[in-house]
Amino acid sequence: MTSTNERISSSVYLINYFIYCPSLCEKEGQEDRKILYYYPFDVNLNRQIRTIGYCEGLVKFTETFGFDESFETVHFQKTRLLFHKVENDTCIAMTLHIPVIERKKDDKLLIEYYDENINDRIMLPILKMSYRYFVLQHGTISTVIQHGGVEELRNTLKQHFDKFIQHHLHTIIRDTTLDASYIGIQFLPIEKKLYLKLQSTLRRLELRFSSLKETLFLYKDQLIWSGLSQDDTSLVYSFFRLYYWPHIKTLLNSSTSQYLTIDTTASPADELLISTNSTSEIYQAFFLGNPPIPYRVLVININLVTIFCFFHDDIIYNEDVNTQIVYAFRKGLD
Numbered sequence: 026m027t028s029t030n031e032r033i034s035s036s037v038y039l040i041n042y043f044i045y046c047p048s049l050c051e052k053e054g055q056e057d058r059k060i061l062y063y064y065p066f067d068v069n070l071n072r073q074i075r076t077i078g079y080c081e082g083l084v085k086f087t088e089t090f091g092f093d094e095s096f097e098t099v100h101f102q103k104t105r106l107l108f109h110k111v112e113n114d115t116c117i118a119m120t121l122h123i124p125v126i127e128r129k130k131d132d133k134l135l136i137e138y139y140d141e142n143i144n145d146r147i148m149l150p151i152l153k154m155s156y157r158y159f160v161l162q163h164g165t166i167s168t169v170i171q172h173g174g175v176e177e178l179r180n181t182l183k184q185h186f187d188k189f190i191q192h193h194l195h196t197i198i199r200d201t202t203l204d205a206s207y208i209g210i211q212f213l214p215i216e217k218k219l220y221l222k223l224q225s226t227l228r229r230l231e232l233r234f235s236s237l238k239e240t241l242f243l244y245k246d247q248l249i250w251s252g253l254s255q256d257d258t259s260l261v262y263s264f265f266r267l268y269y270w271p272h273i274k275t276l277l278n279s280s281t282s283q284y285l286t287i288d289t290t291a292s293p294a295d296e297l298l299i300s301t302n303s304t305s306e307i308y309q310a311f312f313l314g315n316p317p318i319p320y321r322v323l324v325i326n327i328n329l330v331t332i333f334c335f336f337h338d339d340i341i342y343n344e345d346v347n348t349q350i351v352y353a354f355r356k357g358l359d
Contacts, residue, residue, distance in 0.1 A: 037143055039198055040104060040120040041065065042155075042190060044182060045077045046166075048114040049175065061115070061166070061175075062182040064190050080108055080118050098145045105143050107152050112166050117156050121148065121198065147201050155194060157260050158267075159185050162289060164312045164319070184290060192293050193267060210262050213247035223250060230353055234346060238320065241333040246270045253335070257313045261333060272297035273326060282351045285324040285331070303347040311335070325351060 044062040051058075056074045059081075063073045083106070087096035099106040101123075108118035124139040163169060163185065169178045215223075223242065227250065231237050239252035241261055251258040268287045276283075276299075284307035286298045300307055311322045319338040324331065332354055 035122065035125045037124055037198060038122045039064075039190070039195055040122050041068070041076065042117075042119040042186070042194070043073070043077060043080075044115065044117050044166075044186075045081070046115045047081055061179055062186055064186065066183075066187070076120075077118075080106065080116070084108060084110070084116065097149055100140065102138055102140075105140075105145075105148070107145070107149055109149070109153055109156070111156050115166050117152060119152055148198070151194075151197055151201065154260075154263060155186075155189065158189065158264060160317055161260060161264060161311055161313070165317055168312075168317075188290055210259060211247045213244050213249050215249060220249075226353060226356075227252070230350060234350070236336045236339075237334060237350075238337055239335045241335075243331045243333075245274070245329050253313065256315070260313075261311070265331070265333075268296060269324070269331065273329065273331065276326075276329075280328055282355070283326045284347075285326055303344045307347070308336075310338070323347065323350070325354065327351075327355060330354075 042062075042064040043060070045059045046061055047059050049058045049061075050056050056078065057070060060073055060077060063077075068076075083099055084095075090096075095110070097107060097109055099108075103123055105121045105123060106118065107121070108116055110116050121143055124142045126137045126139045128135045128137060159182070163181055166178060169181055173181075227240050227242070230240070240250070241248070241253060241258065242250040243262075243265065246266060248258070248262055251261075253261065268289065269285060271293070273285075281301060284300045284303065286300075286307060286309050288296050288298055308321045308323055311320050312318065313320055313335070321336040321338055323334040323336065325334070326332075334350060
């Protein structure tokens with residue numbers, strides 16, 4: 026803790042964020058090919074190559090020790106480097122600025138770096154979750170390459186991460202705490218009778234509609250039920266808290282059924298799209314599972330109750346199905 030003669034003159038912030046694949050560099054002089062994404066975009070290309078080469082060297086160096094778990098953080102005096110291998114030969118990494126403490130001693134101003142102000146157990150999950158958000162919406166890096174090639178991947182990464190870093194990642198890093206939503210899940214305790222009624226409603230729907238794979242049920246920002254795996258539940262819940270909940274909590278409490286979709290390419294104020302009409306546009310694609318496979322997702326909000334319905338990707342749009350699902354949920358919530 027800082028004393029009265031000390032003050033923190035800077036805070037934790039993101040210096041850079043990059044994604045690279047060493048196998049794309051086939052020979053010397055092609056080092057720029059391994060760069061899939063780099064933030065900030067205005068950094069000189071040679072500087073990008075040196076930074077990624079340095080990170081790549083650290084990864085290879087730590088692998089020589091042969092520990093069961095690979096090193097994913099490196100502590101420097103002024104910065105903290107975090108990296109994680111996401112697929113085959115592809116890595117993501119980010120560098121954080123360590124806060125500076127100005128302290129007076131004998132009428133002299135001393136500057137010290139407050140290394141303890143960055144917790145690896147918090148920041149590393151943020152790095153990993155940032156990639157999982159991408160996979161949730163676009164699929165894995167290898168999947169994008171298979172469908173459109175490396176250049177298409179670079180364009181997709183840029184479109185996604187430019188917005189994500191600008192509108193969300195900076196804030197997450199600045200405001201993160203141990204009880205942050207991306208680390209855990211907030212469950213809503215409910216009475217056994219209500220829980221069984223909800224279970225009965227969900228099971229009847231799943232039996233009635235064979236294309237309905239799983240459901241996830243929330244009241245306000247707390248989870249009541251999820252049929253997804255623990256990892257997928259954590260991912261969707263975190264995504265909900267980041268993109269849906271800031272908008273839902275400002276809505277008037279209405280009994281009108283609302284279909285919700287997210288446009289992550291829009292500004293935060295416009296990213297939630299709300300519709301009261303059942304059209305094919307109310308579905309969005311999520312990639313879930315291990316390995317991730319695509320699902321069509323229908324998100325419904327009724328009186329601050331949010332229901333995620335996960336359908337097989339080959340579902341054919343049917344307005345009657347949506348209407349019947351909403352009717353069943355409304356009846357179950359009465």
